[in-house]
Amino acid sequence: MTWQFTRFGLSTSTEKNRCEVIEPGRQVRLYSAVYDEKGVVTGKGGKFMPFFDGISFYYTAIPASQPYFSLEASIRVDFLNPNLDGQEGFALLLRDSLGLPDDNTDCYMANSAAVLASSFPDEHDRAVRDCLGYRFVWDLSPDHVAQNVRGAGQSVALPFDPAQPLKIREGESYRVRLWRDEAGFHVAYLGDESRQAHFPEPERMLRLNNKEWYLGFAAARGCNITVDDIQLHLGDTEEAATPTRWPLPQPRMKVEFLTPHAPAGMPFPLGFLSRTSGQIEVLASDGEVLAACEAVAGRVTYCPAITFAPGEYLLRYRFVSHETILEGDGVLTAKALRYAEPGLLYTAPAGRADAKGTPEEPYDLQTALHYSMPGDRIILAPEVYAIDSELTVHYANSGTQRLPKTLHCPEGEATIDFQGQGGPFLLKGDYWQISGLRICHSRGDRQGMKIAGSGNRLHHVWLESNGDTGLQIASREDLDPRDWPRDNQIRFCVASDNADPGLNNADGFAAKLACGEGNRFLGCISYNNIDDGFDLYNRISNGPIGRVLIEHSLCFSNGHNLANTMQADGNGFKLGGEGIPIPHLLRKSLALSNDADGITSNSNPAVLIEDCVAIKQGGSNYAIYGQGSDASAARLHNCISIDGAEADRLSGQIVAELAAGTDVFFLAWFRELLALWPEEENWLRFVVAKMCVESMSSELYENICKEFCTIA
Incomplete structure (x- = not known):
């Protein structure tokens, strides 16, 4: 058999994704990370995802007609990025x-079977990064791949032991095997x-x-491995024979109770x-059926x-689902709040659950959130609320379009400080x-705020x-898209200095992965x-995901x-990812001195960009492209590019090149906001003053910091 090396897929590069063959077909080293003498990663290549991989791949081709084969080896983890992001690992x-x-x-989707070391859910659906498990992908067709959609494709990825996932460790070896016989494909950790x-x-x-499968070893995104004692065996029909028959892999059956608090x-x-469709019955302690409903999988x-x-x-x-019965229980607490006056609830950091909701006897914040009624106003004190856990507004805890629930601080600004522990x-x-x-200060890998509901409004x-990420609009990814958050408006908000432990995920604002139509950002910085x-x-x-509108933002x-x-x-x-066309609209917005690209479609071929300015990025001011060789159908109108470190990537579009200074466009952006929303003047001046003190100290921003206070 002939063994060979290749690298392909998103985030891979010749520098980061490499191979060192020690003994052909017997021993090999695969690289997907470069790091300095202190072990700090300076580059990581590729990623493992449910339907595609970006990998360093050492492989051989196996005829599709081969009735039996077995590949076995020991994989030693030579280096593992200490700042994990859940997409790194190795695979047979x-x-x-x-x-x-x-x-x-390109994503390069594929049907596949793998012993995989990456991120998997444990028995409680908590993500466990870099543990040993398996992944099967099936029913992807050529049409799905051509359209860059999963379609009827299915994927199951689980740890071998969900109760106690086996975490991989740097310096340790793992004996793994993948084989085919008459009963199908099999993977094992030995x-x-x-x-x-x-x-x-x-x-x-x-x-x-x-005609053939491609069988071998892979590494991605910050994991370097040595594969040793490779043993490949091909057998005949007799060797493939087995009486064992296995069912198709299925997701674990599970039902969750989502509403633990109710206003009395x-x-x-x-x-x-x-996770599956069926009938739900809610029972009293004596067995009486209190309520019943039909459940739809994922909704x-x-x-x-x-x-x-x-x-x-x-x-x-x-x-009850498919003749399978699952029973469980949940605790619900009902409480009737007392009000200072109708519809008005006061809170304070030292508030109590048994208070009266008055300025003198305020509630704690979580109690007011749990048990408020539609139309209620929850008043925040202009103080610091120190919280060391998640702060949750559960499903069904909602206002209405006519009677929204309100949480605000009329005397200035309240602070929720998660103290590095909560969020x-x-x-x-x-x-x-x-x-x-x-x-502020949510713990590592926890957003400051996450919106999974719909019709919400954030301001200041x-x-x-x-x-x-500072603020993310997204539901759980296992929800049906019909239940993704939609029609949320984020107006005149700021996100700054957010950073995750892996240094690759914390955005300022995000509407990604699982969000519906109608989400909008206006005047955000x-x-x-x-x-x-x-x-x-x-x-x-x-x-x-649904179309997102971003306008007048910086x-x-x-x-x-x-x-x-x-x-x-x-x-x-x-403005996108993985080549999926979505007509997001970015308009009248400004990108200044970001380390990579200023405005990028990130392979989304359908973005719309109007009246935007991009200046002095570390990469390109504009990187607008589709996936692979597909030409982008993106449209740019009246956009300006100034002094990017790299040439703009525009798929044939034209962007004006001007020589005006950064301050000219920043001040023009600022003046336009004041003209359109004069009521925001005090807030905008406060924000820009803070920005100047914190970040705009270079010569690039000198005129902005000097002149913005004089704007009429």
């Missing part, structure tokens, strides 16, 4: 297609106790190439989420509303209006120094975040933190 991998060598512009997984229908993995004395719907399902008296209730539920402020309810709030919210200023990333595995100095002690490669406005 079988694919039904290859990417073009050295091409990092440790102290052999752990296996099985896929019974090989023909459903041979959809993109009916008013009808309240009980919410559930199940938030509400049973008919029940009115609860104050108290704590242990609710039992029964879920995010998770808003799953609908129709909330939030203003006059600063959110500042998100700074959080352990991940994002600076010195470790990743992107705005991120609209999309995944093939989730399908297209990005600058993203890609490093304010103290300049952490460096990454942040863009200003990142």
